[in-house]
Amino acid sequence: MSLMCGLSMESLSSKYLSWVLLLLSIQICRCKGCSEEEKMGLLEFKAFLKLNNENADLLLPSWIDNNISECCSWERWPYYENDKFWLLNTSLFLSFEELHDLNLSANSFDGFIKNEGFQSLSSLKKLEMLDISGNEFDKSVIKSLSTITSLKTLVLCGIGLKGSFPIQELCTLENPVMLDLSHNDLTSMQGFKILPKLKKLEILNLGYNQFNKTSIKQLSGFTSLKTLVVSNNNIEGFFPFEDFASLSNLEVLDLSYTSFSGIVPSSIRLMSSLKSLSLARNYLYGSLANQGFCQLNKLQELDLCFNFFQGILPPCLNNLTSLRLLDLSSNLFSGNVSSSLLPSLTSLEYIDLSYNLFEDNRLDGELQQNVANMIPNIMFLNLSYNGFEGILSSSVAEMSSLRSLDLSANSFSGEVPKQLLAEKYLGFLKLSNNKFHGEIFSRDFNLTRLEFLYLDNNQFRGTLSNVISKSSWLLVLDVSNNCLSGEIPSWIGNMTYLETLALGNNSFKGKLPPEISQLQRLEFLDVSQNALSGSLPSLKSMEYLEHLHLQGNMFTGLIPRDFLNSSNLLTLDIRDNRLFGGIPNSISALLELRIFLLRGNLLSGFIPNQLCHLTKISLMDLSNNNFSGSIPKCFGHIRFGDFKTEHSVYKPVFGLYTGSLPSIYTGYLVKYLFFSTEERRDEVDEVEFVTKNRSSSYRGGILDFMSGLDLSCNNLTGEIPHELGMLSWIHALNLSHNQLKGSIPKSFSNLSQIESLDLSYNKLSGEIPPELIGLNFLEVFNVVHNNISGRVPDMKAQFGTFGESSYKDNPFLCGPMLERKCNTSIESPDSPSQSSQERFVAILYINPYWRQRWFNFIEKCIYSCYYFAFDTYSKLFE
Template identity: 70%
Template sequence: MGQLLPLGPNIRISSLDISHNQLDGQLQENAAHMIPNIMFLNLSNNGFEGILPSSIAEMSSLRVLDLSNNNFSGEVPKQLLRAKDLEILNLSNNKFHGEIFSMDFNLTGLGYLYLDNNQFRGTLSNVISRIYELQVLDVSNNYMSGEIPSWIGSLPSLKSMEHLEHIHLQGNMLTGLIPRDFLNSSSNLLTLDIRDNRLFGSIPNSISALLKLRILLLRGNLFNGFIPNHLCHLTEISLMDLSNNSFSGPIPRCFGHIPFGEMKKEDLFARIRDSGYEGSRPVYAGYLVKYWGYSNFVYEQKDEVEFVIKNRHVSYKGGILDFISGLDLSCNNLTGNIPYELGMLSWILALNLSHNQLKGSIPNSFSNLSQIESLDLSNNQLSGEIPPQLIGLTFLEVFSVAHNNLSGRVLDMKAQFGTFGESSYEDNPFLCGPMLKRKCNTSIESPYLPSQPCKESEGKWICYLLLHGPILASKMVQLY
């Protein structure tokens, strides 16, 4: 532990990075006067606390301010919210509170704004629309309320938000619909994370305008209606999470034509080769801001999202996001059969269709999910046998078909399927096999359910035959 030593007023410093130390205490009110010409100030990942001195805004040359991962509290000084030359402001993971987007907010030169994991309240005011160069907006895990603004209502053109690439609004108390104009004004968006709010209604068809979107996370809201086919226009998508909502109806068949991380070999090698940063432009999953000539500092901040994979909430950050792909439709009211076309997602790593009302059989085409690591089909109304072709899914680490109406023999305990225990198959009364302690023999017949209920006019014997399957029925005819 230690405290920041005061600097002499005559020392000319353009950049100061003392991040990731064990410094603590409070910043003195006149601390900013000691380094008036500084352009880059990084105090992140320390133990600083207390209220932020208003004099920090008097650093007239300041371009980058990173105070993240400390214990600062109180409201953000109004003077700081008027620093027009500030290009990067990172206040994440502190205890700041108050209404951040007020009339005092006039940071029109910002490119990157991180306010996540604080106690900010209020609404997402249209003042954000005046930040014409904004590329990253993260206000996740605060107490923001109200609706998502369209951000283009009174603007002269849609170009005002053309630079916006990453939006993180998850973990707030936002309500209302997703504005159609909000989607139309963000055509260059790569990440849209609005999980765990109180948003409702359907997904607007205008979402198809986000042709560059890579990550779409809508989990934990009150969305309803059918999943629109317009999502299939998002051909760059790699992660899509629609779980824990009230979507109904069938899974769109066209989902099988979304690449979900598919890439050619040459593209894969190109991504690895270019995993660094070129010039001042960011790669997809991370951003690096460089200033050369008048300053020699480097500031790096990478995008981070959370996705449930292998039954775990995992945060993925930076370049790894280029190689993670998944589709989560769990915990909805989806009905109908699992589309055969989903078996075309040969590059997908995680597929979760659990806790719905899906019926029919598991498609044989799932044997083509050659890269899949997590497949969860549990808690549905699936019937029929488990396709034996699934034994060829050699990367599978998590597999569950529990709580369905499946029948027949569980797959042989070979390759990856030798690692799955009883819990992967439980509550399927017509499944059999050694791990279920239920022997398989020819006297156990698969359940057969008619597509329509019996009518009294068909006669009691016809109903009996329909309800108990063709083999059992033939025996009853002989007895009769």
């Protein structure tokens, strides 16, 4: 059987794997089994594969010709990404007469062999579902699809359609139940005379397009619709209830991310068939009590997150007794929850009330003792970032279905109930940022299925007891900012699934166990601000490590040459320890490094040129060490914040469901599957960096906008390389407290984004380049205690905000804000007209060291003269 006629032999090796993926996406087994003809067709295909890949037998071992082999159970070829576009041969499928579903998605098709289109598939009378999503067809494909009259489901998601969709081309399809046009760039529909023929259409997905209000109004003709998804279109304006009023059969309505605004009209209650409603991430406001939601008594899902709804949660929501999912997060609700909302919502499985706080208004109160009886079937409970307080009731542990509990960022206090610490099905527990205390890792701790544990920013005490090892599936362990003590146990290396280990800001002591290097999946390691000592262990086996925080301990010794070998490392923070020696040349292997902080150690030697290989650095702090020599000129080629061509590595990523087959429980299932995954994204990086004369903390996405180089408080000599003027995206540059000489480079006028420039306490001379006036973002400028001369820059733009404190201790500098006016006779110390006597006086005036030496010399001379005269006088009169 000819599978690739029309393709050159040169292209076969790069194409055939995708053909296997294509062919094996066919679902031919709704009947009792595939026919002999279909079986032989697949075997022919395998024989073809063997011509191009000798491993075909190994990859498809069950594809054999015998009487007991059933081709419906044959395995698929492993997924293969193909970045080259190629042609589709639809005649390949004609032998599969019983074919019901054909999935050709994500195969990089952009046309057909002999331009035949999908017409040939019209002979497959049982074909009901066709998915061609994720390819690159154009509108011409629509007409050929209209020949497959048996189709009930048609998925055209993300195939590059633009402009108006020619819906009239589907006029012969009288049986379609589902049409998916999401993830294109469609702006409108064309040919709505076809609406009467599409009377069986039940599912329509228009998400991720550019539809406008006019297009939405046309949807009122699809009266048979049960599921309508219009999410992620920038429709804007007031909520258009009148456009959906005629859709009386609608069960699922998704209008999220559409920029709707205003108050939802109370007449929405007329959509009485609704089972799932999402209005998430819009600009809706007002009280829920007056907007008709309470009358939608068939609702099983209600998602109103990320809006501006306000007021108390109305008791009438208890009328929604079928509700299984309720998401009211990120709004402006306030008042007590448990007494008004929960009593009758016994069917709830997912509830998210997080982030309801605005100034002093927030959801508050205590969790009632019988909360487990109010929501007995709850699986996911998120009350984070509110004002809840009091002792956590042991009733929480009686929620036998509970899988995920997030109470972070409230004011809960007391000890965590022992019963909760023994909840055997709990997989996600987040108690961060409360006032809990006590010994959390006692013998009562028995969370054997726990995967995510966040206990940070509380007052827990005790040690890292081996009871944690019972949670052998842990992916995240965060106990930072507590009162834990003792040593970090060596058995921590046995928790092989750990991806995040955060132990910072406690009282751990002893050495960092070398067994920690066995955590080969670890991406985030923070043991900062403890009392750890000893040398740094080799962590070269941790190849997935992205963020390493060791700052604020008592680590000593050299930085090992084989310290790290992670090509993924983004952050290396070992500030404020007692490390000595130089920076090893092996540092150049960390090519993805963005943040490199060594401040406050005893490091010495030259700054190695190997650092210039780290071209993606955005923050580098080598201050408060003993580095000597000159500043490497190649620093001018480091990126320092120029990420114009790259995606962010620090910004939180918000997961969005992009499936093409919406169902009543789509939202519920998505939140069930990805709830904990999204929570893990809270574990973002945070670092400190000194800029504008103060230490600031930068966290998460803000790190994309901060860049700086701090070489202050070392023994650097030589001139400032003019190449540093190439750092046009840098925000902070600190070269203070060194022994740099020469003039300020004029190239610094190219530092167009700089906000803080500190060159103080050096031996710089010459004038301040007037071109620096063009630095429009400069907030801090400091050249104190140098030998700079001449006129200060004109008080224009940002330089109009700098006073005497930016220029003091430069005796030959003059200007309006200084005591020395530029029309005086004081001249530069470098002026050729000065006498040697005047230059000598200038040196004494400028340099306190030589001034003191001169005074000591004069004093010795005085005493010498005195004793000489006294001795001579005495001898004369003896």
